[in-house]
Amino acid sequence: MSKRRKKEVLKVKPVANELEDRIKSFNFRIWLKKYWKVLLVLTLLVCIAYANSLGSDFVSDDTRSIVRNPELDKPSYIFNQSKITIHSLFLFIINKIVGRIPLFFRLVNISFHLGVVLITFLLFSLLIDSKVAFFIACILAVHPIQTESVSWISGAPYTQYSFFLLLALLTYILSVKNKKLFLISIISFILSLQSHDMAVVLPLIFFLFVISFGDIRKNWKSLIPFFVISIIFGLILVGNSMQRIETFQTDFYQQAQILNPLIQIPIAITSYLELIFWPKGLTLYHSEMSFSQSEYILRFIIFIIFLGIIVYSLKRSRRIFFGLSFFVITLLPTLTPLGITWIVAERYVYLGAIGIFMVVALGIKRLSEIRYLKIAIRIIFSLIIMALLTRTVIRNIDWKNE
Secondary structure, eight states: OOHHHHHHHHHHHHHHHHHHHHHHTOOHHHHHHHHHHHHHHHHHHHHHHHGGGTTOOOOTHHIIIIITOGGGGSTHHHHHSSSOOHHHHHHHHHHHHHOSOHHHHHHHHHHHHHHHHHHHHHHHHHHTOHHHHHHHHHHHHHOGGGHHHHHSGGGHHHHHHHHHHHHHHHHHHHTTTOTHHHHHHHHHHHHHHTTOGGGGGHHHHHHHHHHHHSOHHHHHHHHHHHHHHHHHHHHHHHHTHHHHHHHHHHHSOOOOOOOOHHHHHHHHHHHHHHHHHSTTSOOSOOOOOOOOHHHHHHHHHHHHHHHHHHHHHHHHOHHHHHHHHHHHHHHGGGOOTTSOSOSOOGGGGTTTHHHHHHHHHHHHHHHHTSGGGHHHHHHHHHHHHHHHHHHHHHHHHHTSOO
């Protein structure tokens, strides 16, 4: 074995062994008893952040899919869709029980968002530690870029697919201890696919997890069922792409076009990073994506630097590699050059933003471990959470009515 190969094994294997030990010793009841106060804090953050959205009206696509949809009253509505989705199922059930009252439809979004926050805390408590997991979950709970998926009723598929996707990843990881959870992971993956097409990338996230935290030689066989399901679903998705193009033309007046990936992808990635780190220009449709040549060159340079950091972190820090790659992989379905998605939409990055939050949380933890910075970092982090929370509350007002 070469010296370089030996170094690589020594670098990766302890992380895999450490994680495996944590998984095998994990007990949910004990974990819940230990961290119930943290879960309560996270729940309160979500409730405070979205309390002022509860009285908002139906807006935008909600009008067409709920208010003016006579099919919603019929049981056949669930089966008349191109496929049965979790979203359409909830729409039908809520309409049957309480009628077309926006409060109850929106509560579903907030509940799924809370579920995503709590699963994220549990997931990263296992993958890294509870301190980093807490930082990630706090930012996720209140970050305003998530508002579109939570406050907008029609954004529900993004919170739903994210919840089931993270549940699939969590149960896949825990299946090392309990083999029955492997089946739960597959079922969660299917539910995620039934929530939104973007879940098709889950096997790539599993592969990323194995590279970053596990041992690919031991775990590659367990990935096969997920890749098979994803390929089958992906082929169906390709078959439906023409319908998607037609919808863009008739409903949104977008002309069919092939986008230049060298322009589309750098602009999309840098725009999402900008909205995450400085969430000022939040809007429903980011349709005006025009930049001067100098602005594009600057964004392209930032994009290349971003890719360089991912490549560099593969050798230097597998955790940072996981976070940044997670961000990109979850966006892949929206980065196709076929013009069947918006170049930038805040709801697209609902799940992927967790990867960036993870990298930020790792940095915060590293700084907080410096003794003379410990108190200052805690104060700064608290102020950041308060600022993000305030921005989310203000952003909810944008969704109040048409």
